[in-house]
Structures are given as C-alpha cells and as structure tokens.
Amino acid sequence: MQVKVYDTHVRTRDGRYLHFDVLVRGDDGSRAPAYAMDWLEAQGIQAQDVQQSRCDFCHSESASPPVEEAFRAQGYAIIPLQGC
Known part of the structure; x- marks a missing residue:
C-alpha cells in the first residue's frame, strides 16, 4: 500500500512543540489536518489549545x-x- 506523508508541526498554547507525520491514502490529503486534530485530541490535547502551523505534503x-x-x-x- 502506498501512502502520502504529511509533515505536521504544532505549537500548543502552553508552549509545547509537536512534530509528527500524518499518513493518508490516495486523494485523502485534504483530510490530513483533521486527522492531525483527531490524533491530538486522542492524546488529551484539546483542539482549542492548539495552533497548527503546518501540515504539508512531504x-x-x-x-x-503497523x-x-x-x-x-x-x-x-500517525x-x-x-x-509527542
């Protein structure tokens, strides 16, 4: 299976810096920022506490x-x- 990798950088309001890759299939790249936010919320980081600076195709x-x-x-x- 081929996947597209989106390099993602996030700064939280409490000053933390997070860097992770979001992997998607096919033409699902427009969903990469939403997937990043879903993952952040699952990690206990509330969406309103996050400023996503970049989620770019890599x-x-x-x-x-896995x-x-x-x-x-x-x-x-992810x-x-x-x-992280």
Missing part, C-alpha cells in the same frame, strides 16, 4: 505492517517524531 512511501493496521483501524496513521 512524500509517498510504502506502508509498513501502518497498514492503523489504516484498517482508523483510516489513517508517526510521532518530536515532543
């Missing part, structure tokens, strides 16, 4: 088995990179 790659499982479970995948 590249495409083949999905690993990423494929995340797609089966929720339709997208790879935490920094501050």
Whole structure:
C-alpha cells in the first residue's frame, strides 16, 4: 500500500512543540489536518489549545505492517517524531 506523508508541526498554547507525520491514502490529503486534530485530541490535547502551523505534503512511501493496521483501524496513521 502506498501512502502520502504529511509533515505536521504544532505549537500548543502552553508552549509545547509537536512534530509528527500524518499518513493518508490516495486523494485523502485534504483530510490530513483533521486527522492531525483527531490524533491530538486522542492524546488529551484539546483542539482549542492548539495552533497548527503546518501540515504539508512531504512524500509517498510504502506502508509498513503497523501502518497498514492503523489504516484498517482508523483510516489513517500517525508517526510521532518530536515532543509527542
């Protein structure tokens, strides 16, 4: 499975910096910011406390088995990179 990677950077109101990738399939890129917000809320970060500075298309790659499982479970995948 090929996925598109959206490089995402978030600053929270309490000054934290978060960097993670949002992985989507096909033409679902317009949903990447919403998927990022869903994931942040699941981590206990309220959407009103977040200013999303960037969610930009980065590249495409083949999905690993854990990423494929995340797609089966929720339709997208997140790879935490920094501050998460």
